Amino acid sequence: MLKKIRVTDAVGKPLAHDITEIRPGEFKGPAFRKGHTVCDEDICHLQKLGKKHLYLIDLDEDEIHEDQAAAILAQGLAGEGVTWRDDPKEGKICLYAERDGLLNVDKAGLAAFNMVDEVMCAALHSYTRVTRGRQVAATRAVPLVMQKAPVERAAAIASRNGGILKVLPLISRRAGIVITGNEVFSGLITDKFTPILESKLADLGSVVSGISFAPDDVDLIQQAVETHLKNGCDLILLTGGMSVDPDDVTRKGIHRAGADEMHYGAAALPGAMFMVAYIGKIPVVGVPACGLHHRTTVLDLILPRLLTGEHIGKKELAFLGHGGLCMDCPECVYPHCPFGKGM
Known part of the structure; x- marks a missing residue:
């Protein structure tokens, strides 16, 4: 449950979610992180970000915060060779290659996951060659607070067959x-x-x-x-x-x-x-x-x-x-082109 309060009344209270700041061409990210205790000096900054009100969260038993939801989703999505850090930013968690190899995406599973209301995952194309540490996907719950049931349903879909996202090693032949x-x-x-x-x-x-x-x-x-x-x-x-x-x-x-x-x-x-x-x-x-x-x-x-x-x-x-037509460009930039991306 969300309780709306005026920003001027928020001094001394912890933020329930990240507050995003956008400076065109310069910066896009959290100006204030979840849990930050609002102080007097923050009020002007928050108002410049268009915040006249903030929200306090009092979760019902069947509700979940976006950060906890994202962690549950990431855990389900990550198969072998994929890792993630429980450090959500603006409700989003990124998933990374744990080793060098070939990204394998269960495309049908990903579509089924994204058909669940109020959750999402976006990934690189399947069969993208990746190195250790490269981001391969990101997931989040869409609203700040949502019901637990769809999160649990999406996580169950994600974890079928060992996870929707895998990085498979290239075997030396x-x-x-x-x-x-x-x-x-x-x-x-x-x-x-x-x-x-x-x-x-x-x-x-x-x-x-x-x-x-x-x-x-x-x-x-x-x-x-x-x-x-x-x-x-x-x-x-x-x-x-x-x-x-x-x-x-x-x-x-x-x-x-x-x-x-x-x-x-x-x-x-x-x-x-x-x-x-x-x-x-x-x-x-x-x-x-x-x-x-x-x-x-x-x-x-x-x-x-x-x-x-x-x-x-x-x-x-x-x-x-689907995607198998090479355009025979004067300067080949493969794999940074559409060839083979429809598989």
């Missing part, structure tokens, strides 16, 4: 690369794919354990894949032979090497001819030729997710379509 194609194998053209893949893998904390070359021959592609597996590689990337030409036999070679699951085609451009397969639990990735000509492709959307251990299947490749 030993990658085997197979460069396919008669032209490269015979030396007619120089391999330019390997340094691109090495750079992308190194940036994500993985290493290239072996590189092999194979012509457009099913048996030799199969042998190259099997050799990398025998050498302990736990990620295989193949380039070339991913189109629909009759002599593009890379997929057949992967299948013969033991792939029992294969998904060809991704709803993203560049990268429609992307492929992901699995030999046991080891992901095998077919990288289309667009990776030679575009700095950012579907590989940049999928590779980090694979490195968290996520199983990428048909559904995941289909969901790329």
Whole structure:
């Protein structure tokens, strides 16, 4: 319950909530924090902030203050790799990455949480790469005082499946690369794919354990894949032979090497001819030729997710379509752009 009093009568009384001050272009934040005891010197400042009245709080048994509500919500939202501090400002609590990794947001869970009246959470896009200490979300109760029931309902939704917000670590993999194609194998053209893949893998904390070359021959592609597996590689990337030409036999070679699951085609451009397969639990990735000509492709959307251990299947490749169109800007600023943000 809120009791309204004149600001001139508030001297000696503690503030029930933060008092926000906004100075355009300079400052936006609490001028006075919750619990501050109002003194004579504060009256003029409060009046300049437009405060003619203040409120005292006498909570009923079924009511909760915004700060306590925010803490309950944050506790429910924070899954593995996400932390928060019980230091609400203006009723808001921020959540942070507890480690380097990939932010994973349960989007359906977040929507259900935000459908509860008088609570909210805003987060970064799912699959945003984050470093330890980076803010990933913020939550608050909207009113100063609210009923406990919706807070408890929202917190229950938030905590399902271990929390709506997680930061998953990138697992360091030993990658085997197979460069396919008669032209490269015979030396007619120089391999330019390997340094691109090495750079992308190194940036994500993985290493290239072996590189092999194979012509457009099913048996030799199969042998190259099997050799990398025998050498302990736990990620295989193949380039070339991913189109629909009759002599593009890379997929057949992967299948013969033991792939029992294969998904060809991704709803993203560049990268429609992307492929992901699995030999046991080891992901095998077919990288289309667009990776030679575009700095950012579907590989940049999928590779980090694979490195968290996520199983990428048909559904995941289909969901790329919303936001999966790269605008091929003259100066690429990915990931600070819309590409891949609709997933």
